[in-house]
Amino acid sequence: MIHEACTILKETQTLFVLTGAGVSAESGIPTFRGSSGLWKNYSATELATPQAFKKNPALVWEWYHWRQSLIVNAEPNPAHYALVKLEEIMPHFLLLTQNVDSLHQRAGSRNILELHGNIFRTRCLRCDRVAPYKIPEKKSDKILPTCSCDGLLRPDVVWFGESIPHAIWQRAQDFLSHTDTALICGTSGVVWPAAAIPEIARQNNARTIEINLEPTPVSSIVDISIQGKAGDLLQQLISGLNQ
Ligand code: OAD
Numbered sequence: 001m002i003h004e005a006c007t008i009l010k011e012t013q014t015l016f017v018l019t020g021a022g023v024s025a026e027s028g029i030p031t032f033r034g035s036s037g038l039w040k041n042y043s044a045t046e047l048a049t050p051q052a053f054k055k056n057p058a059l060v061w062e063w064y065h066w067r068q069s070l071i072v073n074a075e076p077n078p079a080h081y082a083l084v085k086l087e088e089i090m091p092h093f094l095l096l097t098q099n100v101d102s103l104h105q106r107a108g109s110r111n112i113l114e115l116h117g118n119i120f121r122t123r124c125l126r127c128d129r130v131a132p133y134k135i136p137e138k139k140s141d142k143i144l145p146t147c148s149c150d151g152l153l154r155p156d157v158v159w160f161g162e163s164i165p166h167a168i169w170q171r172a173q174d175f176l177s178h179t180d181t182a183l184i185c186g187t188s189g190v191v192w193p194a195a196a197i198p199e200i201a202r203q204n205n206a207r208t209i210e211i212n213l214e215p216t217p218v219s220s221i222v223d224i225s226i227q228g229k230a231g232d233l234l235q236q237l238i239s240g241l242n243q
Helices: 002-010 050-055 057-072 078-089 103-107 139-143 166-176 194-203 230-242
Strands: 014-019 092-097 112-114 117-124 130-132 153-157 181-185 207-212 224-227
Touching: 002 207, 002 224, 002 230, 014 078, 014 166, 014 194, 050 057, 057 117, 057 139, 057 153, 078 092, 078 103, 078 181, 078 230, 092 166, 112 166, 166 194, 181 194, 194 207, 207 230
Parallel strands: 014 092, 014 181, 092 112, 181 207, 207 224
Antiparallel strands: 117 130, 117 153
């Protein structure tokens, strides 16, 4: 399987990569689904909603502060670094990530689009200002962060039921319209619209490769589905490309 994937990548001039939480799992960042998606008996998918924030913003912030502190103390892993290498090797490359943790950027990825926002930015519910977020040092400021206009801040991420950034989706579509190969890595393939990407790539005659620990709804759509850890498999792909 790795060998076939390498053959495809050797013929690829234009590579589109979609990543999900599985790529950051080896950095110790819990994924959203599965047992590691649980926090204090809440599932991640229950907390990442506008309704949850409206009902209990302090609880949702507590969860985001917890995730932020995990991420700040985490390091990019071999999967992130292998994707940086792939970007260097490919003449044309675009990485679309559903991750909000900036680990791709910290590893050195450059041509990257964030589909679900970024956990280190906030948006004011009153004045709509988007600003970088630093974790407050005083515990009391952590409960409900506010803007200089006194409005309540929320994490600048896309929650369930909210629209994804149109311009980013459009840029991804434009790239997909002329991509040779799409690599789908570490995503459960159940959250739309990212879940549509393998099918969109196929409709554009791109070859498709999936890397995931386990089979997903994407596995039956792609040309090659490889099971294992993203860090190991992506590093093997790079070694194969260098041979
Ligand atoms: P999920 O938590 O749904 O899925 C993570 C996927 O990564 C699963 O399919 C795992 O099998 C796989 N996985 C775990 N560890 C891996 C490893 N070491 N190597 C390879 N694969 C591994 O995460 P996403 O698909 O990213 O959105 O979820 C999509 C969106 O749903 C997230 O961006 C988030 C979430 O709710 C919002 O918060 C809006």
